[in-house]
Amino acid sequence: MTEALLKVKNLHTEFRTEGGIVKAVDDVSFEVNAGEIFALVGESGCGKSVTALSIMGLIPNPPGEITSGSIEFDGVDLLSLPSREMRAIRGSRIGMIFQEPMSSLNPVLTIESQLAEPLKIHENLSGNVANDRAKELIDMVGIPDSATRMKQYPHELSGGQRQRIMIAMAMACSPQLLIADEATTALDVTIQAQILDLMQDVTSQTGASLLIITHNLGIVARYADRVGVMYAGKLREVSDASDLYAEPHHPYTVGLLQSVPRLDADKGSPLSPIAGEIPDLTDLPEGCAFNPRCEWAVDKCRIEQPTLEETKPGKQVACFEHETVALRV
């Protein structure tokens, strides 16, 4: 077994808000191996995006703060790095793609200058060399007529093309890790398929790891090797992708899988939605945060918080009743 590329250990990220302290990420630990596609899934407010921003060192402080834990990337603890050294890693060895490409690109700079910028900064390439490389990158991400595109501004491109530019930018310095935070959520399905295939291709060519953050269980099923399911700031289940769908061991995972309609199901196949609402992070229930919505909850779940434990090789679950859940499924 190769050493993991990214090791997140007991990460705690908090935000101070008017309503009190929000534990957006609460004791999260997981590893991403070299060359693998790892997906973090969950609904809004579960902490998946904050986890990604914590890795990138992009938590706005104040109001946010990483209060404890460690993030080890390729043997280096990112949290102890001075900001200067973190800047050298960000955008160079770790690339990131966000949901909204229009607001991530600078509207007043040409595509060429935006693409060449990371190359000039991180790789010390001269202007002409960087521009040539930028053109290669545009070709790589499948945008036709790269010579014209180089001179254009972001508003002249379609949403899918902008996201391709974001990928080109993130891949410019051949990062070892690419983080895609809801990168295809704003796109139409036919474009979404193109962009995800492209991300899979470019990372597999360079051997980079891909961390996909999404709420879409279909995307996870298609691309991910391993998955972490988050709910209310905590990881609830970490599993091989195929195993997660075949044998979900956490009640929330079970509920989530039964909530999504399937394209290949018969018409009117019943859905079993999870009852209740996602809890307010400033006012979480005692014990396991999922207990008010959980059909398996016992008294213990209302008092104590379960921690993530290995239930079988390759699978970790945070639930006192996971054995009962596993039997029922």
Add this chain to the structure above:
Amino acid sequence: MSTTAVSPEQQSIKPETGPILETRQLKIHFPVKRGLIIQRTVGVVKAVDGVDIQIKHGETLGLVGESGSGKTTLGRAILRLNDVADGSVRFEGQEVLELPGREMRRLRQKIGMVFQDPYGSLNPRMTAGNIVAEPMLVHKIFKDRSEITDRVMELFDTVGLNRSMATRYPHEFSGGQRQRIGIARALAPGPSLLICDEPVSALDVSIQAQIISLFDRLKEEQKLTYLFIAHDLSIVRHVSDSVAVMYLGKVMEQGNADDVYRNPQHPYTKALLSAVPIPDPKVERKRDRVVLKGDIPSPLNPPKGCVFNTRCPVAEDRCFVEVPLPQTFSDGRQIACHKVNP
């Protein structure tokens, strides 16, 4: 197309058999204007361009398509929310596009609408109870105010909201609860048709399922007919009896939902369905997929001939010249493609 041949009375004799809603050659073309004070028309966006759809009583028609396909515009045109429609929209035998204002108001009692954005579509200064009561006041459905209050409470029960929440304001509710208020408001005047425009796309997965289940239950209990507009093909699969697939203002394929989903015929439908990942790795990783090249063309400047020709994997010369007309197949399906023939 003007309508003189069939009188409304004739059609309303047997409302259960005919379609509750029918559009014929519906066209909604928006002029594109330029200039600050003296504007001139520089082009036209054919948001909906010659669409024929039918919805039978008690059934759900799923209208799917990607952005710019015209699905939302079509939904709004049925309530005449954009006044540039041409062609025919018939609701229970009545021609909607020619109705005078007073009768149009009466028609709006029978057609309810549920919007996508549960934040933007509720007045923040009104209580949930007042929001649901308002359509009944506008349409003067009840004489007595206490009757309205009773009906509001009944509607709160129907959509799964606690009666005590009636005095709260929209910001005190979650997204899912707000969508329930929106549904209660749409149901208030007792409609027979509900137009749902992306009613769950702003919601989280677990909440989406709750709202879809509510739609399922209402259809059973209240014998509602739905026009369900959505881009999420899996959800449309779950709710629809029939389905119409739109692309750049035109219907590419429509028919029985089971037929279309199991055996899509139009190259666009095939590609669209294969682009949607199935949440099951065992199935998903074995699927044959058609990944379309390129982007959706601008509706300002759609391709000549078949609008899908720029991305179609099987397009031939003819597709770049001639617009394919919808042809009806033996299973009742309608497909607009030169390469698919009955």
